[in-house]
Amino acid sequence: MSDLDPVAGIKTDSAHSQPLAQRFDCILFDLDGVLYRGSQAIKGASKTIKTLGSLNIGRSFITNNASKTPAQVAAHLRELGMDAAPIDVATSPQAAVQVLEDFVAQGRASARARVYVVGGEGIEWALHDGGFESTRDPEGCQVVMQGFGPLVTWSELAEAAYLVANGALWIATNLDSTFPTDKGIAPGNGSLVNAVAAAAGRGPDGVGGKPAPALLEFALEQSGAHYPLMVGDRYDTDIAGAIAVGIPNLLVLSGVCGPQEVWTSDLRSDYLAEDVTALIETYPDIDLHGDSATCEGAIATLNRADRSANVSGGSMINGLRALEALKWQLLAEGFAGSARGSDIATLVRVEWPDSGLLEGKER
Numbered sequence: 001m002s003d004l005d006p007v008a009g010i011k012t013d014s015a016h017s018q019p020l021a022q023r024f025d026c027i028l029f030d031l032d033g034v035l036y037r038g039s040q041a042i043k044g045a046s047k048t049i050k051t052l053g054s055l056n057i058g059r060s061f062i063t064n065n066a067s068k069t070p071a072q073v074a075a076h077l078r079e080l081g082m083d084a085a086p087i088d089v090a091t092s093p094q095a096a097v098q099v100l101e102d103f104v105a106q107g108r109a110s111a112r113a114r115v116y117v118v119g120g121e122g123i124e125w126a127l128h129d130g131g132f133e134s135t136r137d138p139e140g141c142q143v144v145m146q147g148f149g150p151l152v153t154w155s156e157l158a159e160a161a162y163l164v165a166n167g168a169l170w171i172a173t174n175l176d177s178t179f180p181t182d183k184g185i186a187p188g189n190g191s192l193v194n195a196v197a198a199a200a201g202r203g204p205d206g207v208g209g210k211p212a213p214a215l216l217e218f219a220l221e222q223s224g225a226h227y228p229l230m231v232g233d234r235y236d237t238d239i240a241g242a243i244a245v246g247i248p249n250l251l252v253l254s255g256v257c258g259p260q261e262v263w264t265s266d267l268r269s270d271y272l273a274e275d276v277t278a279l280i281e282t283y284p285d286i287d288l289h290g291d292s293a294t295c296e297g298a299i300a301t302l303n304r305a306d307r308s309a310n311v312s313g314g315s316m317i318n319g320l321r322a323l324e325a326l327k328w329q330l331l332a333e334g335f336a337g338s339a340r341g342s343d344i345a346t347l348v349r350v351e352w353p354d355s356g357l358l359e360g361k362e363r
């Protein structure tokens with residue numbers, strides 16, 4: 001195995017002619033918007049997973065969705081043509097149980113505590129797997145674990161609020177405020193956690209899912225990865241989570257983020273791609289020369305006089321990669337008093353032949 005690059009945390013022996021994935025020994029995948037959208041596999045995802053297997057690169061499938069067990073998540077991936085076993089899956093309830101174990105180690109909870117469950121079957125499964133007693137009866141519970149479940153009721157939220165107000169330890173599987181469904185955007189677990197917090201007068205004591213570090217730490221330990229890459233479609237959970245645990249990351253545009261979200265983000269992803277098939281292709285070099293950045297025929301050039309950036313040539317994704325390189329260089333020099341990535345997006349007007357590209361799609 002090659003040495004760890006102390007700066008990037010990636011293999012140093014990766015020739016640029018190799019597929020991007022070969023710089024790593026395990027790829028951590030967010031699921032929705034990365035490998036599938038609801039019941040549909042994203043184009044090329046199945047082929048990518050298969051190729052990673054033949055290259056002997058590990059796969060870890062990561063989800064903040066608390067309603068399903070690892071076996072159910074793996075079964076859904078297999079239905080979509082992706083080879084996945086339950087042991088390759090890491091869910092937010094599993095991370096929440098790790099958080100509970102930490103509280104037990106600190107003496108803030110008993111290993112024999114009764115845990116009141118609000119949410120789906122995935123939470124009960126993870127608690128049982130971790131040796132904890134789960135129940136749907138709030139009587140005498142010292143711990144509340146709250147996650148998404150399509151059948152969560154007002155009564156359960158009320159019982160959780162009573163317990164929390166009376167001093168129970170409260171762990172949320174995740175804090176995603178929204179939950180995309182086939183019909184549109186629905187309230188996610190974070191919105192229901194907020195409902196309990198409003199009644200109880202305080203927030204949860206611990207959180208399992210991204211961007212909190214517990215879920216990625218659990219996945220890293222489970223997979224045994226030494227040179228991991230996190231792949232996700234959201235800055236606020238996937239990229240922020242990868243940054244929180246210090247691992248390289250790839251943002252794909254097959255989910256909630258488009259070029260506009262990339263350009264206006266305060267966070268920087270290490271790699272950018274249209275979708276996961278980029279993992280099994282070579283990743284192009286991006287060259288910065290003064291106020292120009294180039295990437296495989298695409299060029300982004302800053303005009304300081306009128307604070308504009310012109311993008312031309314090459315493909316959309318390579319134009320965006322070049323523009324990003326320019327953006328972060330401008331931030332590093334504190335261009336026009338900028339302090340955050342989004343400041344650059346406010347200060348610099350982008351001229352792109354396809355003007356529709358920088359219209360937002362994040363929700």
Ligand SMILES: [Mg+2]
Pocket residue numbers: 030031032033034232233234255
């Ligand atoms: Mg996602």
